[in-house]
Amino acid sequence: MPWGRVTGSMSYPKVDVVFDMGNPFLNRTVDGFLKIGAVGASKVAAEETYHCIKRGGLSKGKVEDALSKMCKEGFYWGTVAGVYVGMEHGMERIRGTRDWKNAMLGGAITGALISTASNNGRDKIVAHAISGAAVATAAEFLNYLT
């Protein structure tokens, strides 16, 4: 693990069904949001650094612009990852098994949710759900391969 866990897990009592269901779900979502959000922000930082080196010069406006882009992209990556991690965990709970189908279903729901939140039409939502499912399945398979 590159970073330590940011979200501490509460010592919830096993009797309380709501806590048992709700808390690991929230923990993972926040964890996913922070970690993948950081990756998204780093990507923009790397891109902006390359552009600055190439064009030369560094003004206050450029730095502010880069920071704003980092926040936006980091937030977007984080949201997608948080929703996906939560959905994948939810699928595992509902289906009761751990396999690549959880990733596929989680990816499909994430794609559809993010697309719905962006006010897309039905066709686009379906396309994004299919893409989400495919990307999540591919990422899951790559786990086993690498």
Place this chain on the structure above:
Amino acid sequence: MPWGRVTGSMSYPKVDVVFDMGNPFLNRTVDGFLKIGAVGASKVAAEETYHCIKRGGLSKGKVEDALSKMCKEGFYWGTVAGVYVGMEHGMERIRGTRDWKNAMLGGAITGALISTASNNGRDKIVAHAISGAAVATAAEFLNYLT
């Protein structure tokens, strides 16, 4: 594992360095190509099925068109995955450790290679390398989270 291993591993002698280096590398690459290629092809199949259901009617031309798209996209996804798996494995061999930096470096090299193969300019190659590194790192982090 959803499918059985397609590539059998030869019982290579440990004395031969070339075989020891070369073979698992090739095995993984072919494995990645076939599995992720199949995911890419399935994605197109799902998309085309949705379009057919929506618009109705199924002609010979449409099926041929869908099959051609499946082959193209499957080949593209497979190539990216094959190169990535090979590169990630290569990084592991060179660096001697297993961590998220292998994924990052493997993703960056894959992005740059695929971009170079598509005859892109230097700026695009750098952009694709950064994107590849970010996506691979994010996928690696998601492993730990899900």
